[in-house]
Amino acid sequence: MIISNYIKLRITKALGTLVTVTVIFLCIFGCSKNDPSDSTQREQISNPTNNSPKEENINRDKLGIISKTKTAGWKKIDDPSEDGWETEFLANQANKQLKKLGNLFFNEGSLNDLVTSEIATDPLTPESLELIFKDKNITAHKGNRNVNQPNGGAQHLKKELNSVRQKRTGSDDDNHAKFKIIGIKKENGSAQKKFTTEVLFSLNFRTEKNVTEKHARWSVQWNGEQEKPKIDKIRILSFNQTSSSKSEKIFTDVTGSALDSNDSYKTQLSYGMNHWLTRLPVRAMLNRFGTPGISIGDVNGDGLEDIYLCQEPGLPNRLFIQRKNGTLMDVSAEWGVDWLEDSRSSIIADFDNDGDQDLAVAVYGMILIAENDQQKRFVPAMTLKTSWSTASLAAADYDKDGLLDLYVCAYVQEDNGESIGAANNQFVYHDAENGAPNLLFKNETTKSGKLSFTNTTEEVGLNINNQRWSFAASWEDFDNDGDQDLYVANDYGRNNLYRNDAGKFTDIAANTNTEDSASGMSVTWADYDRDGRMDLYVSNMFSAAGNRITGQQQFKSKTNDKIRDRFRRFARGNTLLRNIESSFVDKSISAGVNMGRWAWGSNFIDLNNDSLADLVVANGYLTSKEETGDL
Structure with a gap:
């Protein structure tokens, strides 16, 4: 036992x-459960009245005194490029762009600020899908990249974004597009600033017929200004997709219905x-x-x-x-x-x-x-x-x-x-x-x-x-x-x-x-x-x-x-x-x-x-x- x-x-x-x-x-x-009594309380520390030169040179942060200009200072401290980590700076900028791309799966918008005019991209969902699992509730496929398939451009990417947007139903809680940059490599010596990121992509959305979940690993090449890099190329390195047989979720949260007859749930556990x-x-x-x-x-x-x-x-x-x-x-x-x-x-x-x-x-x-x-x-x-x-x-x-x-x-x-x-x-x-x-x-x-x-x-x-x-x-x-x-x-x-x-x-x-x-x-x-x-x-x-x-x-x-x-x-x-x-x-x-x-x-x-x-x-x-x- x-x-x-x-x-x-x-x-x-x-x-x-x-x-x-x-x-x-x-x-x-x-x-x-939000607590109605919660409120943000901030103590304000008055400035010293003594303005002698010696006290003006004191490091106020060490004294625990909050400076009005502290926010600007922390922005500099939190900037990885200040420490020589340019790749982390680039990753942060790329992540902002990917977040905007994810939003376009569910909301209309322009790609102009996100991709170059010469963008080349694989189909985000490979045309060749291999069935790897199926039961009465779930169907799962694995995608294989077709190296002989011609690259798509911005219009092709728009088409794929529109396809999800037109199919999806339900609330925002049912629909997510998330990216995680797990690798980055900067290309040295190029005329334009270029770098490549390895990205984990996850997409899930509800339709009238089912719930679809996609997971992929991308190689994304970036081009352009550091402050606002643009996607130049997307290659799909791996792809998996699961779909449910119904639009309802398989599991239901019954915490409230199981416990709400108890005072301890209302006053403690919730x-x-x-x-x-x-x-x-x-x-x-x-x-x-x-x-x-x-x-x-x-x-x-x-x-x-x-x-x-x-x-x-x-x-x-x-x-x-x-x-x-x-x-x-x-x-x-x-x-x-x-x-x-x-x-x-x-x-x-x-x-x-x-x-x-x-x-x-x-x-x-x-x-x-x-x-x-x-x-x-x-x-x-x-x-x-x-x-x-x-x-x-x-x-x-x-x-x-x-x-x-x-x-x-x-x-x-x-x-x-x-x-x-x-x-x-x-x-x-x-x-x-x-x-x-x-x-x-x-x-x-x-x-x-x-x-x-x-x-x-x-x-x-x-x-x-x-x-x-x-x-x-x-x-x-x-x-x-x-x-x-x-x-x-x-x-x-x-x-x-x-x-x-x-x-x-x-x-x-x-x-x-x-x-x-x-x-x-x-x-x-x-x-x-x-x-x-x-x-x-x-x-x-x-x-x-x-x-x-x-x-x-x-x-x-x-x-x-x-x-x-x-x-x-x-x-x-x-x-x-x-x-x-x-x-x-x-x-x-x-x-x-x-x-x-x-x-x-x-x-x-x-x-x-x-x-x-x-x-x-x-x-x-x-x-x-x-x-x-x-x-």
């Missing part, structure tokens, strides 16, 4: 920064994280990420799955019992689990083997274990001391004694008042080993049912390579030898794959190509290729800017290629590792699953019941009040 539940809900991450989720529940920080950040007694780094976890299980034995939702400090945790009609009832207080402690994650599982589901919650500095009392309430039974910065939990019977053991992921070390993360001057961004230690607790519950856990981390060998910034872990028998192995996803560097040999663990990540050195934030297992071996998918971060910058010759030019590659890897995105028995092979790019944006959680799941493992990736950033639709 393997249990590993954790989720990050609309979270943010500082300076470049889950366990496998069983279900993705986006009710807490995903549903933003507000966004921005609302609570200004009101919570936050003290830990992870509080500012908005990372409380969630667990699923049948706590009252009625055959329906219930939900336990962790919360930030000062907000009560919530237990929702599922009714037969699918709605949820808040029983947090009645069941005694509306704790106000800083809660990071939880697991619902039968730890004492009495046939009902118990509860483990990772709170500030400890794990709280609560017994299920006659399927009517939870009773706190014991606490397990941990690092103060617990991140997630994963449970499995690693020693095959019939009892579920507990692995605890920890993130940052004890709070000592120093800067943390990449702000620490001792921090190694690409290979950090100053995180908090993870812990393994062996379940030694007695036959009479008295719960007991013992820290066996060092005894079983899990103390090796155990100072990482761990976000998630997941148990799986990857080598098919009958026991549970452990994969740990770490932020800021290399991950761990601990092989279980008769209850003793060895980190074999370096020897099996599974270190995946990046910003690991979740892990999920499945046999996606159906060869009998469990494969691995790790959520990291995709960054268009990171891809551009790390690909430039001037990026860390004095650093060796190995370190440069490490930094470049941080921007690539998610990782799919295929199990080939003795090792793993990286299939992320060829399978097309690396661009998961800023991915916080992922899960293999069969969405369409065809027995194949599909992928669901939760991504995004802390949501602003103004919905941008960008993440």
